[in-house]
Amino acid sequence: MAILVTGGAGYIGSHMVWCLLDAHEDVVVLDRLSTGFRWAVAPEAKFYEGDIGDSELLNRIFASHDIEAIIHFAGSVVVPESVADPLTYYDNNTVKSRALIASAVKAKIKYFVFSSTAAVYGTPDGNGPVNEAAPLRPESPYGSSKLMTEIMLKDAAFAHDITYTVLRYFNVAGADVHGRTGQSTAGATHLIKVACEAALGKRNGIDVYGADYPTPDGTCIRDFIHVTDLVNAHLRALERMRAGGSSIVANCGYGRGFSVLDVLHQVKQASGVDFPVRIVERRPGDAVSVVADPMRITRELAWEPCHDDLNFIVRTSLDWESRLSRRNTY
Template sequence: MAVLVTGGAGYIGSHMVWALVDAGEEVVVLDRLSTGFRWAVAPEARFYEGDIADTALLATIFSENAIDAIIHFAGSIVVPESVADPLSYYENNTVKSRALIAAAVAAKVPHFVFSSTAAVYGTPDGIEPVLETAALRPESPYGSSKLMTEIMLRDTAAAHDFTYTALRYFNVAGADPRGRTGQSTKGATHLIKVACEAALGKRGGMDVYGTDYPTPDGTCVRDYIHVSDLANAHLKALQRMRAGGGSIVANCGYGRGFSVLEVLEQVKAVSGVAFPVHFAGRRPGDAVLIVANPSVAMQELGWTPQHADLAFIVRTALDWEDHLGKRNQR
């Protein structure tokens, strides 16, 4: 049996493909290459270029491969962009996911792992790590578009022979410790990626958006998870469903929060570069503080993080950024 990875040429998706290949899985990738890279896909994977809403292409993929699971990463992810252009996010993240889910049901694909987000919570009440049972109050169209897909999956599982796992990511960072792939998109907005670019002189400095939040240093607080740990959580979710486990929703984070300024200090410490930092006003759609309670993932999936160290996350991100700079110079 094979696993179809949508968005498998992107940042998280390419790590997932390598994790599946390392586990001995047969892997099929579908990606339109709007932000991903063909070279980032493990050569052992079978690649199809196209859109997840292309029903004819999906039918071809299902007819040519014995797909028993879909791991769905394809989508748009920039919170401020979603605020400025909400309809494109509902189209790309929700409408097209609906087409993919419908194709999976028609092809009798029994298992589905969905790339969801902590943005479905908005800013939780209180400061405790958030549980999956917390109120769902997304503060951006990005978060709302992902929540709508979770609802579609829930209702589809109730109506069909179909099991899903929705993994709510917190802030994903870092790169493959073996140097095979990493965050490569130009103009990426991930904090650690941007800070590493600044540390390596790829940009003149970086902006911090908002210094008046109700947090210890006035900047937003996030839970940062290494991308390889996240890929492993997906693999564990797939194994659980294949063994007969039912549908669940699980947070993917470490349960420890760092402010924007703390992250920047860590990047400066690891890189040895005191790059310039500029302060600006708040961005629309940014939650104040959100930290995961990952107990469901640990208990239900048997997931144990291996890289829960901010310095290690930053080191792998810096190493990849350095590699990327040398690669682009060839």
């Protein structure tokens, strides 16, 4: 049987494809290549270029392959962009996910793993780690669009024979430890990606959006998780459902936060480059501090992180950025 990976040519999706192939799974990829790259897809995977909202294409894929599970990454992910263009985000992340879920139900797909986000929490109460029972108060259309898909999955699983796992990502960074793939999108907004570009001279420094937050150094705090640990969590989720596990929602993070300035210091130290840092106005939609409580994922999925180290995350990011320079991708 095969696993369908939507958005499998993108940053996290391409790592997932390699992870599944390393585990000897049969993999099918669907990606419209709006932000992903065909070369990022492992050659052993079967590739289809197209949109998750195209029900006819999905029907052809399901007819051609014995799909057991869908791991759904496809979607738009930039918080400020979602504030400026909310309807596009609701279309791409919610409406099209609804079409994908409907096609999966019709094809009697057994398992569904959904790429959600800590943005569904908004700014949590208090300063401690947030668990899955925390109030869901997204502060951007991006977070709201993901929460809507979570709700659709829950209702679909109640009415139909499909089991799901929702994984709420905190801040994903780093690159494949074997150098096979990484964050490759030009103009990406991920903090560590942007900082690495600045360190390698691809950007004229970096802007820090607000230094007046109620945190020790005034900048936002985030829980950074290495992409390899993240995709391994998806594999554990699939294994758990195959073993009869019920539907579940779980955070994906390490339970430890770093401020924006902490991260920039680490990138400067690892690269040896003192690139310019500019403090500018806050961005709309940015929460103050979001750190995961990972107890559920470690308990229910038997997941253990292997790369819980900011220095390692930064170094793999820098290594990948150097590889991109040699590819002349930009």
